Amino acid sequence: MSKKYDFETLVSRKNQGSYKWDQMYKEYPDLPNDIVPFSVADMELQIASEIKEGLKKYIDEAILGYTGTYKEYFEAVISWMKRRHDFDIQKEWIVTSSGVVSALFDSVKAFTEKEDGVIVFTPVYYPFYSAIKLNGRKIIECPLIENEGRYTIDFENFEKLAKEEKNKLLILCSPHNPVGRVWTEEELRKIGEIALENNLKIVSDEIHFDILMEGEKHTVLQTLSEELSEITITCTAPTKTFNLAGIGISNIIIKNEKLRKKFIAEQGKSSAHVFAALGYRACILAYTQSEEWFEQFLQLINKNQKTVNKFFEEKFTELRAPLIQGTYLQWIDFRALGLKGEELKKFMNEKAQIFFSEGYTFGKDGEGFERINLAAPTHILEKGLERLYEAIKKEYPNFCK
Known part of the structure; x- marks a missing residue:
């Protein structure tokens, strides 16, 4: 029982x-x-x-010094991705960040230049705007189409914006915050095709990907094709799923080695190393016991x-x-x-x-x-x-x- x-x-x-x-x-x-x-x-x-008691036990036994990634952490993340999302990842692809918002800021700086355009489907989570604007890039809005409370993507407009040479990046919110849409596989394929045709990189914020209503299915964007996995930065975390926003740990999945190195180099510029001993342990407890x-x-x-x-x-x-x-x-x-x-x-x-x-x-x-x-x-x-x-x-x- x-x-x-x-x-x-x-x-x-x-x-x-x-x-x-x-x-x-x-x-x-x-x-x-x-x-x-x-x-x-x-x-x-x-x-x-399980998280609460597990952290108490950990504090009894652990020394809370500088703590980085370790085997148990990687195994927990890899297992959760496979079990919940049929998302096969390797430990080398996982880059830790103190939060998905931090990862958005670092991605904008790593994959675009000043004055480049970054496309977002609006209305959208407000740090998307901050990550673009505060780094001297241009917010390129592609408004969602609303019909009696249901929102869809204006693909005609998106394709037009993607073709503009100055627009280099799409930040996708999947599932979408604030409108609550879970994008269908067909919609995601279309996003991917347009991005690939127009040399757009994609940062896919999938922090809400576990939280689905009955009968809904989330598709991790980068699982749709080999080509797509090479241009996508997938942002995930246990923090929304398990109410752990205060522990400072996110799992950013970057398969493409060149992009991964650029992202890590950008993190290094602000010395954004993650030494979150309690964060790693909470992530393990969440993904394995909760x-x-x-x-x-x-x-x-x-x-x-x-x-x-x-x-x-x-x-x-x-x-x-x-x-x-x-x-x-x-x-x-x-x-x-x-x-x-x-x-x-x-x-x-x-x-x-x-x-x-x-x-x-x-x-x-x-x-x-x-x-x-x-x-x-x-x-x-x-x-x-x-x-x-x-x-x-x-x-x-x-x-x-």
Whole structure:
């Protein structure tokens, strides 16, 4: 009989240095204690007991000196990739990074020059923009096509942008944050074909690749062909899957030796060596002992996304919370309210005491949307939804059923 994990107990992260909790209290210091932020993508859930207990045991036995990669770590990563994704990798292909965002910054610097264009499918996770802009490259937006809450790639526009000689790199988000799409194999093949035809390299951010809703299948882009595996940098990590964002470890898979050396050389310029003793151990514990916890976590996210979707369908007229295919982030459409940027944020924060990630931070195509983090106990989520309903009912009764 499988063990039942606790996904109901909320652990307050007030005054513990949690980025999103501190951000919330800095702006609104007098908030009641039962308000939980649904913004930044880490979980309001206890981590797997196997990881917790395993780290305690490790600390009892280990010396936390400079620690690099070792056999047990490589075996855990290789096994997880094969088992969960049918992704055959060799240990030489694995480059560690303190985070996928760091890897995006290093990739942009390693594989493009100043003023080169980097293509992104928008709206998209905001550090994509930072990695490009702060390194003096040009953000080339290829807006996704939205049709009643479902997003698809504008391949005609993408091909046109790929043909422009100055555009050298595509940063792909797969599954896509914030819109929750899991790209089909057909869509990924098309992306790959266009990239290969136009000499585009691809950085594929697949950090959410484990987090799939029932019946969905993720395809690791670089597994689609030998040619594609030679131009792709695949960014993965145990951090989203197991709520380990604070341990500083990501597994960047680069098959092409020339690209791998360029990436490592770029890391070296900022002395970005990963000596994360606890990070390596947590990764091993996650990938070898915590799969049952993760399976139960997926059930919670599937339940939570359906809870939000049903709530919006039953309570509101023109506001939409479509079901997602992957990630634990739901993209909610509040455009009908007619509130722009900060206005919508202010309404959410002050009238509803709800703290989402603002849609506009994901680019201009995110205006009027909010992203909700579903990785929280269901009863906490339901309380937030009720506050939202009461606030909208009071201020915008026409949108309530």
